[in-house]
Amino acid sequence: MKSTKPQKPLALLSVTDKSGLADFARGLAESAGLRIVSTGGTFKTLKQANVACWPIEKITGVKEFLDGRVKTIHPKVAAGILARLNKQHERQLRARHIQRITLVCVNLYPFAQTVKKPGATFDEIIEQIDIGGILLLRAAAKNHADGVVVVCDPADYDLVLEAYRADGGPNDEFRLELAQKAMQLTATYDAIIAEYLARQLDIDLTFLALRGDKVLRKPENNYQGRSVLCQNILAEPDLLAWSNWTIVAGNPGHINICGGDSALRVMCRLAEAFRRNFGRVPFIAIACKHGNPCGLGVDWVEPARAVQRCMTGDKDAVMGAEVMTNFEVDAETSIWIHVVSDDIRDQVGRPYWGADVVFAPSFTSAGRSLLNTRSPERHLLANPALLDPQLPSQRYEIRPVRGGALIQGAADFIFDSRKVSEWIGGELSGDDLATLLVAWAVAWEGVSNSVVLAKNLQLIAAGLGQQDRRGATKLALMRAADAGHDVAGSMFASDGFFPFAFSATGSALLEATELLCDAGCCGGVVPADGKRWQEVRQFFFAKQMIVAALESQYRGFAKH
Numbered sequence: 001m002k003s004t005k006p007q008k009p010l011a012l013l014s015v016t017d018k019s020g021l022a023d024f025a026r027g028l029a030e031s032a033g034l035r036i037v038s039t040g041g042t043f044k045t046l047k048q049a050n051v052a053c054w055p056i057e058k059i060t061g062v063k064e065f066l067d068g069r070v071k072t073i074h075p076k077v078a079a080g081i082l083a084r085l086n087k088q089h090e091r092q093l094r095a096r097h098i099q100r101i102t103l104v105c106v107n108l109y110p111f112a113q114t115v116k117k118p119g120a121t122f123d124e125i126i127e128q129i130d131i132g133g134i135l136l137l138r139a140a141a142k143n144h145a146d147g148v149v150v151v152c153d154p155a156d157y158d159l160v161l162e163a164y165r166a167d168g169g170p171n172d173e174f175r176l177e178l179a180q181k182a183m184q185l186t187a188t189y190d191a192i193i194a195e196y197l198a199r200q201l202d203i204d205l206t207f208l209a210l211r212g213d214k215v216l217r218k219p220e221n222n223y224q225g226r227s228v229l230c231q232n233i234l235a236e237p238d239l240l241a242w243s244n245w246t247i248v249a250g251n252p253g254h255i256n257i258c259g260g261d262s263a264l265r266v267m268c269r270l271a272e273a274f275r276r277n278f279g280r281v282p283f284i285a286i287a288c289k290h291g292n293p294c295g296l297g298v299d300w301v302e303p304a305r306a307v308q309r310c311m312t313g314d315k316d317a318v319m320g321a322e323v324m325t326n327f328e329v330d331a332e333t334s335i336w337i338h339v340v341s342d343d344i345r346d347q348v349g350r351p352y353w354g355a356d357v358v359f360a361p362s363f364t365s366a367g368r369s370l371l372n373t374r375s376p377e378r379h380l381l382a383n384p385a386l387l388d389p390q391l392p393s394q395r396y397e398i399r400p401v402r403g404g405a406l407i408q409g410a411a412d413f414i415f416d417s418r419k420v421s422e423w424i425g426g427e428l429s430g431d432d433l434a435t436l437l438v439a440w441a442v443a444w445e446g447v448s449n450s451v452v453l454a455k456n457l458q459l460i461a462a463g464l465g466q467q468d469r470r471g472a473t474k475l476a477l478m479r480a481a482d483a484g485h486d487v488a489g490s491m492f493a494s495d496g497f498f499p500f501a502f503s504a505t506g507s508a509l510l511e512a513t514e515l516l517c518d519a520g521c522c523g524g525v526v527p528a529d530g531k532r533w534q535e536v537r538q539f540f541f542a543k544q545m546i547v548a549a550l551e552s553q554y555r556g557f558a559k560h
Contacts, residue, residue: 009033009035009099009100010059010100010101011102012037012056012104013025013037013039014039014040014133014136015107016107016108017154018042020154020157021042021045021049022045022046022049024160024161025038028161031165032103032164034102036054037056037058037101038054039056039071040068040071043056059080060074060076060077062074069131070132072132073132076096077136078139079092080098080099081101081136081139081140082143083098084143084146085147101140103140103149103151104136104139106136106152107152107153107154108133108137108152109130111192111196115192115196129193130189134189137182137186138182138183138186141178141179141180141182142179144175144176145172147169147175149170149175149178150179150182152178153185156181159174160178192234195207204407207234208232209233209234210230211231212228212230214228215227216229216251216257218253220254229257231243236392238393239383239385239390240392244385246382247380248380248381248382249371249379250357250376250378250380252381256356259288259291259357260322260357260381262292263286263288263293263322264324264389266286266296267284267286267324267326268392269391269441269444270284270437270441271388272390272391273416273437273441274434274437276414277417278434281326281389282300283303283306283325283326284296284297284298284306285298285303285306285311285324286323286325287310287318287355289318291559292447292465293441293442294318294459295310295311295314295317295318295321295323295459296309296313297311297458297459298457303327303328303333307325307336308336309458311323311336311353312344317479318353318355319350319353320353321353322356322359323337323355323359324360324386325359325360325386326361326387327360327361327387328360328362328364329360330366330367331367334363337371338353338355338371338374352374357380358371358379359382360386361384361385361387363382368380392410395410396409411444413444413554413556415525415548420525420548421549421550423546423547423548424545424546424548425545425546426546432491434457435458435490435491438457439453440525442462442493443462443493443494444558447464448495449465449468449469449496450462450465450494450495450558451476451493452476452492452493453477453485453490455489455490460480460485460487461476461479462476463477469497469498470510470511472494473494473515476492488522489520491521491522492523492526493556494512494524494526495555495556495557495558496557497527497529497533497555498511498513498526499531500512500513501513501532501538501539502514513536513539517543521545522545522546523545523546524548525547525548527550527552527555528549528550528552
């Protein structure tokens, strides 16, 4: 019997995303001389666009069946893709009347989107597990070295067509790039399915897929080799993910990105707290060093004033810090970031703050020029999404441990003055509440144990990373005094409960509550927890301090 197979080389197209499909298919036929073969909805779309194409059954001899579950799963399809460019395979193809398939264009059923669809049933979700598409992609990727081109992203259509027009087809390197992209897609697709099925069985299963985006200037310590900034390609789209930042100047190192990420966490948490408590977000400037916030200032009117407060809260700690703003850095704000003002230069002992990195939504040309008057060049990174900083959508946090990891829910508690367990001694509003939010955001993002002090919209001291509550309090008070601040009228934030209200009988050691009161703190925020909470509560009430008592589960422990 005479074979009815097409004589031109074949391009198999079977896609869920039809964007750009007709033009791509037409280009393949015209520029590459390929015969288009397609399936189901893809075939209908091409026919409606007047693109000449063959249905898949012209190749397989079998119409799709089982409600479309079986279309391309056939030896003639698999062999046409997998045959190598050697005489032995060529003889076997001819003996079986199988034509080579030199290009495969596939994108997969929208499994992840269906999982997120409100009300989607288990059966509906399972039906979106692509089988044939995975087979086609993997087969084509496997055989890329023998001339097979695999395309899984409409963004590559024009590049592929240009390669056919210019060079008769994608070269070895381009085919390898396309193959890697296809294998990455199938791996992440399968990971999402495996995670979903695991959840149905109450199994904790989490995949990480990290793709290197950029080699940083240096690692945490020089002997550690290179540090690579990676993107989690399984994560939800996130405008503030580090892969979406533009390096305006310089090249940050490992520690710089760590500091920037800490600042970003504070920024997004604080911005959300302002939205919930005030319905708007002020100008915010944050400084971080070695992963901890060490400067923070806000202002409702002037960006430069926010920077001024950020840089002068703890004048020692901010030297050489990573600085982040939620507003454009212009000439005025860049001066405050760079230059120590004359009135405090004697206290600081240096003419410049030495900020190593600045993160902002954007930089004016004047702002950039002023910041980069130093040598070596200061590192500047921009992301417009910082104008409206949002919390990430992640549902969990991962901490590596030897042999594995700890996984827990995201620490996404946001202070809301209307939802505290109890306001002791009254309620705060206006700038007093805003100042409390400054202290709270730093305490909830700094290394535990933490006690933080803020005054007049400015972080004035952070007692972070201490093993006991009294030690954290003493450290905060000491740093405030060293920085020349009067603690009277300040607000405190404690990420954990106070174990005692009063020092033990006969002891000269004051408890944290007493230390804060004696220093003149007028209020604060603390979880309502601990065996002696009622004593602590009564202490604050008796001392006429205004304290937001949070429900006990909302401790702010972080970075263990």
